[in-house]
Amino acid sequence: PQTIRLEDYRPSDHLIDRVDLDIRLAPHDTRVSATLAVRPNPAGVPGAPLVLDGDELTLLGLALDGQALPADAFAASPGGLTLHAPPQRPFTLTVETQIDPTANTKLMGLYRSGGVYCTQCEADGFRRITYFLDRPDVLSVYTTRIEADREEAPVLLGNGDPGEAGAVPGTGRHFAVWHDPHPKPAYLFALVGGRLDRVSAPFTTMEGRAVTVAVYVEPGKGPRADYALDAVLRSMRWDEAAFGRPYDLAVFNVVAVSDFNMGAMENKGLNIFNDKYVLADPETATDTDYANIEAVIAHEYFHNWSGNRVTCRDWFQLCLKEGLTVFRDQEFSSDMRSRAVHRIGEVRTLRARQFPEDAGPLAHPVRPRAYAEINNFYTATVYEKGAEIVRMIRTLLGPAAFRAGMDRYFSENDGRAATVEDFLSAFAAESGRDLSAFARWYERPGTPRVSAAGSHDAQTGRYTLSLRQSLPGGDGAPLVIPVALGLVGAAGPLEATCERVRDGVFVLEAASDTITFAGVAEPPVPSLFRGFSAPVRLEMDLGDAERLTLLRHDTDPFNRWQAAQSVAMRLILDRATARAQEAEGAEGAEGAEEAGPAAAAYAAALGAFLDAEALADPAFAALVLGLPGEGDVANEMGRDVDPDAIHRARQALRRHLGRSLRGRLDPLRAALAPAAGAPFSPDAASAGRRALANAALDLLGIADPEAGTQAAEAQLAAATNMTDRLAALSVLAQIPGPARERALEAFGERYADEPLVLDKWFALQATIPEAGTLERIARLRRHPAFAMTNPNRVRALIGSFGLGNPTQFARADGAGFALLAETVEALDRVNPQIAAKLLTTFGSWRMLEPARSSRAGEILSRMQARPGLSRDVTDILARTLA
Numbered sequence: 025p026q027t028i029r030l031e032d033y034r035p036s037d038h039l040i041d042r043v044d045l046d047i048r049l050a051p052h053d054t055r056v057s058a059t060l061a062v063r064p065n066p067a068g069v070p071g072a073p074l075v076l077d078g079d080e081l082t083l084l085g086l087a088l089d090g091q092a093l094p095a096d097a098f099a100a101s102p103g104g105l106t107l108h109a110p111p112q113r114p115f116t117l118t119v120e121t122q123i124d125p126t127a128n129t130k131l132m133g134l135y136r137s138g139g140v141y142c143t144q145c146e147a148d149g150f151r152r153i154t155y156f157l158d159r160p161d162v163l164s165v166y167t168t169r170i171e172a173d174r175e176e177a178p179v180l181l182g183n184g185d186p187g188e189a190g191a192v193p194g195t196g197r198h199f200a201v202w203h204d205p206h207p208k209p210a211y212l213f214a215l216v217g218g219r220l221d222r223v224s225a226p227f228t229t230m231e232g233r234a235v236t237v238a239v240y241v242e243p244g245k246g247p248r249a250d251y252a253l254d255a256v257l258r259s260m261r262w263d264e265a266a267f268g269r270p271y272d273l274a275v276f277n278v279v280a281v282s283d284f285n286m287g288a289m290e291n292k293g294l295n296i297f298n299d300k301y302v303l304a305d306p307e308t309a310t311d312t313d314y315a316n317i318e319a320v321i322a323h324e325y326f327h328n329w330s331g332n333r334v335t336c337r338d339w340f341q342l343c344l345k346e347g348l349t350v351f352r353d354q355e356f357s358s359d360m361r362s363r364a365v366h367r368i369g370e371v372r373t374l375r376a377r378q379f380p381e382d383a384g385p386l387a388h389p390v391r392p393r394a395y396a397e398i399n400n401f402y403t404a405t406v407y408e409k410g411a412e413i414v415r416m417i418r419t420l421l422g423p424a425a426f427r428a429g430m431d432r433y434f435s436e437n438d439g440r441a442a443t444v445e446d447f448l449s450a451f452a453a454e455s456g457r458d459l460s461a462f463a464r465w466y467e468r469p470g471t472p473r474v475s476a477a478g479s480h481d482a483q484t485g486r487y488t489l490s491l492r493q494s495l496p497g498g499d500g501a502p503l504v505i506p507v508a509l510g511l512v513g514a515a516g517p518l519e520a521t522c523e524r525v526r527d528g529v530f531v532l533e534a535a536s537d538t539i540t541f542a543g544v545a546e547p548p549v550p551s552l553f554r555g556f557s558a559p560v561r562l563e564m565d566l567g568d569a570e571r572l573t574l575l576r577h578d579t580d581p582f583n584r585w586q587a588a589q590s591v592a593m594r595l596i597l598d599r600a601t602a603r604a605q606e607a608e609g610a611e612g613a614e615g616a617e618e619a620g621p622a623a624a625a626y627a628a629a630l631g632a633f634l635d636a637e638a639l640a641d642p643a644f645a646a647l648v649l650g651l652p653g654e655g656d657v658a659n660e661m662g663r664d665v666d667p668d669a670i671h672r673a674r675q676a677l678r679r680h681l682g683r684s685l686r687g688r689l690d691p692l693r694a695a696l697a698p699a700a701g702a703p704f705s706p707d708a709a710s711a712g713r714r715a716l717a718n719a720a721l722d723l724l725g726i727a728d729p730e731a732g733t734q735a736a737e738a739q740l741a742a743a744t745n746m747t748d749r750l751a752a753l754s755v756l757a758q759i760p761g762p763a764r765e766r767a768l769e770a771f772g773e774r775y776a777d778e779p780l781v782l783d784k785w786f787a788l789q790a791t792i793p794e795a796g797t798l799e800r801i802a803r804l805r806r807h808p809a810f811a812m813t814n815p816n817r818v819r820a821l822i823g824s825f826g827l828g829n830p831t832q833f834a835r836a837d838g839a840g841f842a843l844l845a846e847t848v849e850a851l852d853r854v855n856p857q858i859a860a861k862l863l864t865t866f867g868s869w870r871m872l873e874p875a876r877s878s879r880a881g882e883i884l885s886r887m888q889a890r891p892g893l894s895r896d897v898t899d900i901l902a903r904t905l906a
């Protein structure tokens with residue numbers, strides 16, 4: 025496939041100021057009439073042909089200034105339309121196309137989901153509706169007339185504000201006109217037509233504008249949209265308070281559809297959502313679902329400024345809107361919930377998704393320099409590492425200069441298609457700082473390592489800390505790394521001074537540097553990268569006792585959690601590598617799991633922590649109790665990974681922890697249980713109590729499977745909400761036997777008509793770390809609710825297997841790889857974007873021990889030899905195998 029490069033960017037030769045669309049919806053034969061007000065771009069090449077993008081379009085008519093064009097004046101194909109010699113003045117072009125929304129299983133452009141017409145135009149879906157300059161730096165004012173059968177689609181929605189609407193006499197059809205006064209790129213275009221229920225609420229902006237906010241869902245599901253509606257209202261108020269950004273239209277509509285390639289889409293005034301991120305009630309949604317809905321609603325709403333009012337010049341600047349908007353939604357969620365708990369969650373996601381991406385063959389800079397298929401660049405690196413870069417800017421500049429820089433960025437670029445340079449220059453102007461070295465964060469792939477070493481001089485009371493940064497494959501120029509830090513003593517935080525530390529932050533700008541603290545009376549434990557102040561890997565030779573001092577006494581909750589994680593990580597790694605060396609002999613030897621003093625000290629520290637703090641902050645306590653995931657351990661190893669050895673080692677530590685804490689688990693669960701008859705609330709405090717109670721149940725399940733089974737069965741029977749029900753089912757799913765099979769079957773029957781709940785059921789079963797899981801998946805693929813055409817189902821059953829079941833996905837016999845590969849090949853014919861995403865589960869294949877990695881390599885190479893693969897899959901395959 026053709027490679028598109030950042031360095032080749034040049035402005036469009038033409039601009040389109042206005043777009044008038046007339047879209048007549050019909051299941052197989054939708055007609056689109058587009059009238060485009062075109063003019064030559066003064067910044068383009070004079071006399072250039074007009075080259076419009078298209079994708080699978082059928083051209084029915086073409087006129088210039090109302091006159092049909094002679095056949096030799098243009099060339100048209102399903103993939104594009106070229107006017108050889110367009111006028112050198114403004115003109116109108118009217119294009120008629122025909123499309124089939126029902127046949128559109130790629131879910132890009134105009135398609136039908138559960139009988140509802142909807143669109144997805146980012147990144148390049150608008151060209152599947154009509155021929156267009158489908159690039160983000162061509163901004164137009166859109167007026168859209170939508171027409172449909174009134175029975176089939178009583179609700180007709182478009183971008184902007186509603187205008188004229190009414191019947192088309194004598195046809196059973198009706199129409200609605202929508203006008204969006206804000207110029208926008210085509211990727212923000214949207215329409216919806218269908219039978220939908222609506223919940224709504226009024227909102228008045230800080231400027232006094234009256235707005236009607238509405239959420240549209242499948243008929244009968246209105247009550248499940250209340251939480252999402254409330255989340256919109258809270259997002260609107262928060263963006264005013266935190267960033268001074270008001271809403272700018274009379275309506276803000278959100279529509280939930282069941283077939284959607286990603287989470288949601290920020291189309292101007294008409295956000296379209298995967299229904300997973302809208303629908304919630306206690307019976308069907310977990311606390312995680314509620315939190316995700318709040319976050320995704322906020323994210324899409326915040327795009328109204330960071331993405332829509334200020335858009336991207338080209339797709340290389342994707343992080344400009346996505347990284348910034350993730351940062352904004354993370355801040356919102358932190359304000360709505362516990363900041364410390366949320367930060368830990370953000371970092372867990374970053375380490376689980378972005379770090380492996382950055383360490384493998386799909387690594388790329390936050391601002392990539394080249395792509396073959398842009399849809400493959402909606403990645404954890406662009407989104408999550410992009411957000412970390414914004415957070416580092418705030419840490420470096422401080423909150424006041426950061427806010428001033430954001431204000432300047434929005435006002436200088438309002439209505440423009442901007443670049444990363446525009447973003448940085450706003451902060452440079454407000455702070456007076458040169459950010460050119462900092463800009464390297466956008467250009468460098470890979471996770472930097474920072475190694476630290478300290479020494480204490482008891483006589484002078486000085487503590488010297490040396491820091492060294494490295495980035496494998498980098499050009500040597502150092503990154504600018506904010507290191508939030510402090511010193512902790514045996515009995516609590518130490519008051520020490522260092523003139524190079526301002527507001528608790530030292531900025532590491534050189535390859536290595538040394539700083540000295542004065543007034544340090546005792547040997548301190550350094551607490552580095554507090555709050556995870558930079559997306560790096562920290563290497564420091566701290567002992568377990570020092571780490572457990574941080575768990576007890578650090579003032580920074582993130583590093584308290586990190587301390588417990590680091591101790592657990594070392595214990596698992598030691599055991600996993602010892603086991604791998606011992607080879608097969610240790611298999612299943614549960615009796616041989618004598619813990620050793622280090623594991624005992626770890627468990628004792630967690631016990632003391634629980635006694636002192638569990639009930640004061642249950643959400644935080646639940647996180648401290650959690651061990652690093654098997655994927656985290658694999659990433660830490662980096663090479664020769666044997667997932668079975670990691671699994672056994674982690675299970676052994678879990679079991680040891682559970683047995684050590686056994687006496688505390690039942691009282692803890694009892695203390696956290698809600699009062700009888702108390703109503704369910706999804707708020708963070710209630711969710712935190714459920715999280716800790718369920719962490720205790722999980723430990724009970726591994727420490728004492730019999731008692732765990734009984735407790736889980738009782739919880740499953742008595743639960744009043746999906747969080748507790750699913751947690752109980754998850755515990756049972758880990759314990760082979762009839763109780764598990766009974767519970768799974770009953771759950772499947774109970775929720776047979778609830779696809780979003782069945783997704784949890786599919787995912788749970790796909791992640792059972794047992795050899796029989798492959799057979800189970802084969803059975804579930806034949807389940808009536810499973811469909812290759814629905815991305816949520818595929819992600820739940822197959823994606824969860826690839827991402828969440830390392831021992832079975834990376835089975836030594838290659839059967840797990842084969843299952844993934846077969847699914848990717850079949851899916852590629854239906855929905856290449858989702859097929860390519862699924863294929864990225866192979867991203868860490870080179871980290872595996874030689875036998876497993878050669879199996880994976882063979883399977884990938886075999887797939888590469890198949891003819892007819894999509895560009896999406898071809899691109900991921902080529903990069904994965906490179």
Ligand code: HT7
Nearest residue numbers: 146147285286288289290399402
């Ligand atoms: N900006 C949105 C991206 C998106 C998307 C991209 C490719 C294919 C389908 C898609 N659906 C949504 C989502 C967001 O980050 O807000």
Ligand code: ZN
Nearest residue numbers: 323327346349
């Ligand atoms: Zn986004």
